[in-house]
Amino acid sequence: MKKYYSENWYQATEKFVKNASRFADVRWCVADNHTFDIPYVLIGNGSDKIVINSGIHGIEGYFGSAAQNLFLDKFVPALDKKFLGKHTICLIHVINGWGMQNRMREVADKTRGGLVDLNRNFGVDFSSPETLPQNPKYELAHDLLLSMPDEKIKKENIKRFRAEHLHDGVWDAISFGQYKHPYGLFYGGAAPMVENKMTLHIYDDVMRDAKSLMSIGMHTGLGRFDRKRGRVTGQLLVSHPAQHKNTQYFKNVFTDVVSDERAVNGPVLLGDLVDCLEARYGTDDVPVYTADFEIGTGEYPIMSPIYKRMDMGDARYDLLNYGVISSQTLNNLTESWYPSDARWRGDALRQAWLLFSGIVTKTR
Numbered sequence: 001m002k003k004y005y006s007e008n009w010y011q012a013t014e015k016f017v018k019n020a021s022r023f024a025d026v027r028w029c030v031a032d033n034h035t036f037d038i039p040y041v042l043i044g045n046g047s048d049k050i051v052i053n054s055g056i057h058g059i060e061g062y063f064g065s066a067a068q069n070l071f072l073d074k075f076v077p078a079l080d081k082k083f084l085g086k087h088t089i090c091l092i093h094v095i096n097g098w099g100m101q102n103r104m105r106e107v108a109d110k111t112r113g114g115l116v117d118l119n120r121n122f123g124v125d126f127s128s129p130e131t132l133p134q135n136p137k138y139e140l141a142h143d144l145l146l147s148m149p150d151e152k153i154k155k156e157n158i159k160r161f162r163a164e165h166l167h168d169g170v171w172d173a174i175s176f177g178q179y180k181h182p183y184g185l186f187y188g189g190a191a192p193m194v195e196n197k198m199t200l201h202i203y204d205d206v207m208r209d210a211k212s213l214m215s216i217g218m219h220t221g222l223g224r225f226d227r228k229r230g231r232v233t234g235q236l237l238v239s240h241p242a243q244h245k246n247t248q249y250f251k252n253v254f255t256d257v258v259s260d261e262r263a264v265n266g267p268v269l270l271g272d273l274v275d276c277l278e279a280r281y282g283t284d285d286v287p288v289y290t291a292d293f294e295i296g297t298g299e300y301p302i303m304s305p306i307y308k309r310m311d312m313g314d315a316r317y318d319l320l321n322y323g324v325i326s327s328q329t330l331n332n333l334t335e336s337w338y339p340s341d342a343r344w345r346g347d348a349l350r351q352a353w354l355l356f357s358g359i360v361t362k363t364r
């Protein structure tokens, strides 16, 4: 499994292009003055589209890229003519290359400032402050999260905050996305980011003659890795309640291959890709099924979300006060989203294997 992982964005991109070229011409989405182009490949020529994207959160691209290479190596060669006549499989490789290269989940907005979570930047009306989505509950947590890094005291404070706000919606609201604090957590930006425009450009290319779309984003990171208590989970996150037809669709396709008991649930995020795709392409004639596949890294559900928020806040404290993220904080961030542990890396790809098996055997 190790060979699928890469050391940096350049190596990952080279590997992906080489692997994907065996099956089809690799296409590139390129933007002016943008260092990190996005390669993608279309395999098959059917009108039922299946898209697997990676690295919308930069650092998560290390796993996402590896999973896509696994897919190209082990699954694509076995696809038969019938499948490829009915479906087109599109792999979009690492949307946030800057973040992957810099081991950050977000991308730095060099013109306007701030760290932008690209998965809170889709389909948002940025035309005026009044049209921006509101998240007043986030405000209650902001100062605490961005307080001075302190492994013991800050962790205890966040733990206490979680206990106090677990049932009033405030704890959950932290990750929904916010548009007020450029250096706050889960910041959705002040304008559409170039990576977001590139992503939608690629989807437009894919969807030109589409009769349906299933799109899955590859994600990691439910908190800092813990060698003793951490476990690798695979969760398929959909943005609809259990009874919704999209949720039912994913349950039918994946429930017996994605074993985790929380395999399907519904977070409500602002400005995320899955909702944007449904709004952009979904019609009565063209069903659109979207989800994120999230590989867990830590001791879920209590400690890992605490660490995750603390590490993200520490990074912002460092940036605002020293202009750079300390090596300790950067290391914590890395362990939260891309654990160095070899067993985690292997297990994460085994979860992806289950997901891919569902895709190639259950979609009709």
Ligand SMILES: [Zn+2]
Pocket: 057, 060, 218, 219, 220, 221
């Ligand atoms: Zn993610």
